[in-house]
Amino acid sequence: MSNLNIENVLSKLGIAKKNESVCTGTQWITAIGSEKVSILSPVDGNKIAEITLAGTTEYEKAISEAQSAFVQWKKLPPPKRGEIVRQIGNRLREYKDELGTLVSYEMGKSIEEGRGEVQEMIDICDFAAGLSRQLYGLTIASERKDHIMMEQWHPLGIIGIITAFNFPVAVWSWNAMLAAVCGNVCIWKPSEKTPLSAVAVQNILRSVLINNNIPEGVFNLILGDFRIGEKMAKDTRIALISATGSTKMGKRVAQIVAGRLGRSLLELGGNNALIITDDADMQNALKAAVFGAVGTAGQRCTSIRRLIIQNTVYDKFLPKLIRIYKQLNIGNPLVESNHVGPLIDKNAVENYKNAIAEAENAGGKILYGNKVLKGKEYESGCYVVPTLIEAKNHFKIVQEETFAPITYIMKYNTLNEAIAMQNDVKQGLSSAIFTNNIKEAQIFISNAGSDCGIANVNIGTSGAEIGGAFGGEKETGGGRESGSDSWKAYMRRQTNTINYGEDIPLAQGIKFEI
Ligand code: NAD
Secondary structure: OOOOOHHHHHHHOOOOOOOEEEEEOOOEEEOOOOOEEEEEOOOOOOEEEEEEOOOHHHHHHHHHHHHHHHHHHOOOOHHHHHHHHHHHHHHHHHOHHHHHHHHHHHHOOOHHHHHHHHHHHHHHHHHHHHHOOOOOOEEEOOOOOOEEEEEEEEEOOEEEEEOOOOOOOHHHHHHHHHHHHOOOEEEEEOOOOOHHHHHHHHHHHHHHHHHOOOOOOOEEEEOOOHHHHHHHHHOOOEEEEEEEOOHHHHHHHHHHHHHOOOEEEEEOOOOEEEEEOOOOOHHHHHHHHHHHHHHHHHOOOOOEEEEEEEHHHHHHHHHHHHHHHHHOOEOOOOOOOOOEOOOOOHHHHHHHHHHHHHHHHOOOEEEEOOOEOOOHHHOOOOOEOOEEEEOOOOOHHHHOOOOOOEEEEEEEOOHHHHHHHHHOOOEEOEEEEEOOOHHHHHHHHOOOOOOOOEEEEOOOOOOOOOOOEEOOEEOOOOOOEEOOOHHHHHEEEEEEEEEOOOOOOOHHHOOOOO
16 A cells, blocks of 8 residues: 555645646636536545636636747757756656655556656656757758758747546656757646646646746646647647547547647557467566556556467467466555556446447457456446457457457467458557567568557567657557657757858859849
């Protein structure tokens, strides 16, 4: 059990005020008379706090705070911006336990995963602080005498960040820390299911802004549902919308933003598969399969949804897998010995039940699970047993992402067949193969292999490191966040030509007398 009492955690994170809706760095604005929403914990069903959703007044205030902050923030040299981000990372280190506990209590992921999520925030702060000294462009050879050409990167302006419930804080930081060192200001709309973790983050970074005399509104927070999200998507004052969530949401946001020729960065649903060959290290494959399928109760965008197992090892692998599933401790995620916590809410439990029923109707065979847990420990009604179903890849339900611990099991003969099955879904986020055969491994990551944004060998589909670019293809949206050169999405490219000669040669050899 986390040794932190929830009341103390809430008070330390400044969640005592229960009716706030917008924060622009150093100042809260109360939305009087707007809609109020109670936030319930999926862990025990208790009300944690009440929030007031932002209305048009608060939204406009956040936009104007962001606009004026941008004028000053973009003028700070990037390494100075990096220094602010470094200090935010340090503040997060101080609050890691408290914030990790709140994430676990509000979202339902295990306490280790809650703390791990805060660690990802700290890591991206370190990464972004270093990046602030490396926002490099190019110089290009010019065809004209005494000219140079170069490429520079400039900030875009306001970045709108819409996040999903399953990573209530880390996904914001992947965007916001990069966007900030690039010279942008942010407006964050967290999931309406996990707004308190976002409020806590805002409270944590506020002191850094105050201590450094940084303008209000570099980091803004708006609490609201899809209506505020759509308002942001339509708003021409927001240069880039970075939206993380379901493919349904992404398609809507993409259309709206494209309609105004704005930019969007989309991180959407996955339907991730793990291929297990007969050359795999079976112990490691088992560990990866279980962790990838039941971690965060199957509510990761990178969760393993499909296990594609070679027919020669299928009958050996399955009983071992089921044996481990039987040993899983399901219960309060704040208790460290529990492996699986609750789903986010009762709707998610309905989706779990419906998906299992649909798979069964399509001809699937339930191998384990299919149970909603009842009793005092499971009072919130959100605890379910991770489920294994023997199924076919073409089943409609297998083709969809169900955000729950349901794993479909399939058999294959040849590697080509396994890769074809792995690729034969609309989503393209993460994928993995377990094999000690170097040829199989190489084929899997070649252009004849996985079509996903992430393709791993001898490691599962989840747990991406922030140093790599994160994102997926096809209906996953094509966006890339976090490491590598993802920072370029938050900047505009400018090509400069400079003439340091005595003459001005005109393009295409045109001449005229003056
Ligand atoms: P969701 O789509 O219901 O909501 C995500 C966010 O979008 C919320 O803040 C929500 O208020 C907002 N939103 C919803 N409709 C909108 C609209 N029409 N316009 C603007 N904003 C809108 O998703 P969720 O249930 O919170 O999260 C689960 C989904 O997120 C899964 O599909 C998962 O795979 C995906 N996800 C993807 C990644 C990734 O990096 N690819 C990471 C985390 C989660």
